[in-house]
Amino acid sequence: MRTLALLASALVLAPAAALASDPGMARPGFLPPDAMILDTLEATPQLAEARALLGAARADQRILNAGEHETVFTAAFDDRRVRKEGNYSEWSVQAARGLRLPGKAEMDRAAGRAGLKAAEDSVDDARHQASLVLIDRWLSWAEAAGRRALAEAELATYAREAAALARRVELKDAAPLDLDQARGAEARARAAAAQAAGAEAAARADVEMMFPGLAPANAPELSPPAAPDRPFQAWTDIILERSHEITIARALADRERFLATRVRRDRLPDPTLGVRTFSERGGEESGIGLFVSIPFSGPRRSAAADRQAAEASAAEARFAMVARDVRATARGDVIAASAALDAWNAANGARAASEQTARRIARAYELGERDLSDRLLAERQDFEARRAELAARAEAHKRLLRMALDAHELWLSEEQ
Numbered sequence: 001m002r003t004l005a006l007l008a009s010a011l012v013l014a015p016a017a018a019l020a021s022d023p024g025m026a027r028p029g030f031l032p033p034d035a036m037i038l039d040t041l042e043a044t045p046q047l048a049e050a051r052a053l054l055g056a057a058r059a060d061q062r063i064l065n066a067g068e069h070e071t072v073f074t075a076a077f078d079d080r081r082v083r084k085e086g087n088y089s090e091w092s093v094q095a096a097r098g099l100r101l102p103g104k105a106e107m108d109r110a111a112g113r114a115g116l117k118a119a120e121d122s123v124d125d126a127r128h129q130a131s132l133v134l135i136d137r138w139l140s141w142a143e144a145a146g147r148r149a150l151a152e153a154e155l156a157t158y159a160r161e162a163a164a165l166a167r168r169v170e171l172k173d174a175a176p177l178d179l180d181q182a183r184g185a186e187a188r189a190r191a192a193a194a195q196a197a198g199a200e201a202a203a204r205a206d207v208e209m210m211f212p213g214l215a216p217a218n219a220p221e222l223s224p225p226a227a228p229d230r231p232f233q234a235w236t237d238i239i240l241e242r243s244h245e246i247t248i249a250r251a252l253a254d255r256e257r258f259l260a261t262r263v264r265r266d267r268l269p270d271p272t273l274g275v276r277t278f279s280e281r282g283g284e285e286s287g288i289g290l291f292v293s294i295p296f297s298g299p300r301r302s303a304a305a306d307r308q309a310a311e312a313s314a315a316e317a318r319f320a321m322v323a324r325d326v327r328a329t330a331r332g333d334v335i336a337a338s339a340a341l342d343a344w345n346a347a348n349g350a351r352a353a354s355e356q357t358a359r360r361i362a363r364a365y366e367l368g369e370r371d372l373s374d375r376l377l378a379e380r381q382d383f384e385a386r387r388a389e390l391a392a393r394a395e396a397h398k399r400l401l402r403m404a405l406d407a408h409e410l411w412l413s414e415e416q
Contacts, residue, residue: 024238025228025404028397030142030220037411040211041130050119050126057119061112067105069098069270080281088282096274096291104270107262111255118251125244131411135401137210141203143394145219147387148200151193154383158186158376165372178372185376225344225396228404232338239330239406240323249315249322256308256315263308269295333406337399340392347385347392354385 031037041047078090100108162182168174200219207215228235240246277288361378364370404410 024230024235024407024409025400026226027410028223028401030222031138032214034411036214037131037134040214041127041134041411044126044130044211046126046130047123050123054116054119054123057116061116064108064112064115065105067100067108069100069272071095071097072274082281088280088284090278090280090282092276092278094274094276094291096272096293098270098272100270101265101268104262104265107258107265111258111262114251114255114258118248118255121244121248121251125248127411128244128405128408131405132402134211134214135398135405137203137207139222139394139398139401141200141207141215142219142222143390144196144200144203146222146390146394148193148196150383150386150390151189151196154379155186155189155193157379158182158189161376162186181372181376185380222390222393222397224348225341225393225400227341228337228400232334235334235337235403235407236327236330239333239403240327242408243326243330243406245326246319246323249319253312253315253319256312260305260308260312263301264305267297267301267305269297269301330406333399333403337396337403340396340399344389344392344396347389351385351389354382358382 032040072095074094074096076092080088080090082088162179162185165174165179165182169176169179204215204219230238272293274291274293275288276291277286279286358378358381361370361375365372365375401410
């Protein structure tokens with residue numbers, strides 16, 4: 001049953017690329033399948049907590065709908081002794097219930113609906129926050145795997161050169177100093193490769209710990225990032241329109257406002273209406289009647305109304321702060337995504353230039369026009385450029401995917 005529910009969720013929350021004819025950004029191929037991601041996200045503690053709080057909000061709505069008044073049943077049994085007359089068995093029974101004055105029940109129901117709305121959006125926001133963590137861990141693992149591959153490639157390059165130079169030294173065709181330089185470069189590369197392998201293992205363990213069963217045996221290779229199909233300047237407004245943080249803050253502010261109105265109206269106390277029946281003097285006297293009780297409003301109710309009004313004002317201020325912060329964050333994330341893509345393009349160009357330079361210097365070394373130190377420096381700079389490109393590639397993907405997730409383009413899409 002749960003599997004069917006998750007598959008249905010996968011259809012409803014599928015990426016915008018599958019739901020919209022004009023998606024904001026294509027889904028990268030290095031991510032796991034959507035059904036697996038949705039299953040993993042639903043199993044996170046964040047979602048479990050949010051769903052539990054949603055259940056509490058539903059119960060709270062039922063409480064508010066029912067009101068605070070309950071029927072009170074009272075029974076009394078007495079044995080009366082009257083001098084010179086004898087003993088009499090007497091009893092009385094009454095039932096009473098408070099009645100909400102007009103308008104109070106409406107405010108209670110409105111507050112319950114607002115609280116439920118906030119809790120429902122909190123479930124989606126918890127899924128959103130978990131997806132941001134997933135993307136961060138996944139890309140960190142993929143980048144660490146790329147660094148390990150580059151370190152192994154660098155080690156293999158220096159190992160080949162050291163082996164070739166060792167043979168040339170045996171043939172008296174190269175100086176021992178050159179061999180020492182090559183072996184030193186190989187030793188540095190070997191240490192870097194060991195560190196990179198450890199970092200990759202730690203990154204994969206981090207993914208596996210946070211999202212069990214999601215990580216395959218080998219990390220995926222990061223593809224070159226691409227600009228989103230939607231212009232960057234259009235993303236900020238879309239993020240704001242779809243922000244769960246804003247809708248949650250708005251719902252909570254509405255709830256406090258409804259409760260403030262409710263408590264203010266409660267300064268006029270609710271009456272209690274009851275019915276009473278009794279039997280006295282062994283049944284010789286009996287009766288039935290109605291009674292009404294109304295408490296006098298005192299300073300406590302006035303203070304409660306003032307306190308709730310202050311809490312409503314504070315909730316409105318929190319909403320304003322959340323809206324401001326989300327706008328600033330959205331704008332910053334869009335700018336960061338655009339800048340990260342530009343940075344990757346520049347890093348990729350530098351990598352290509354460095355690779356070409358390394359090939360030319362290697363050719364010049366083979367022709368005797370450059371010495372070994374020049375070749376080793378060029379190769380080292382080439383691998384540094386590759387690492388810089390890899391870091392820029394991972395950062396660009398991270399920024400672009402964060403922007404897409406904030407706009408609910410992935411796994412929380414609201415586009416039709």
